Amino acid sequence: MMNLDEEKRLIEQAKNGDEGSFETLILSCKGKAYNIAFRYMNNESDALDVIQESFIKMFRHLPKFNGDSKFDTWAYRIVVNTCHDFLRKSKDKYRTVPLFSSEEEEEPPLEIEDQSPKPEDVLLHKEESAYIIGCLEKINSEHKEIIILRDVKGFSYEEIAEILECNIGTVKSRISRARNKLKEVYLANRS
Known part of the structure; x- marks a missing residue:
């Protein structure tokens, strides 16, 4: 987990066009962001689409990020909003948003x-x-x-x-x- 000074440095470098710094920031929150998207979408393919769209939005709006919150909190807000947008556009396809697959395999004791x-x-x-x-x-x-x-x-x-x-x-x-x-x-x- 990166400290706040390192995060601020990476954000500034990413704002100045350093793709490696942006990638480092994304990798720090990628797992949790995917889990949020998957819980909303209940479908790996759609969750990956949401994550990809979210990362594009993050890259596009990074210059507007003012640092009032941690980067990962800002990123998760974008993921949640993107899930809402995706579900709104696909209302007929997604009548409910299950949290977990009903086809979970039971692990042997x-x-x-x-x-x-x-x-x-x-x-x-x-x-x-x-x-x-x-x-x-x-x-x-x-x-x-x-x-x-x-x-x-x-x-x-x-x-x-x-x-x-x-x-x-x-x-x-x-x-x-x-x-x-x-x-x-x-x-x-x-x-």
């Missing part, structure tokens, strides 16, 4: 007796995870988005505020409302 989960525990955990993912699909996209950013990807309140371009109070209230709505859907479908 570990052979180490003391540390491996029991097969029934693995199955229960997988069923519970699938149920929660199904519940996420039933809440609105704003609630789903905030849960993805906070609870799935682990962004801080400050990072989410920068990504979504809103204040921290708004982030906290959205998270609270989203969790309450998810809990409501979870409990309603359990009974």
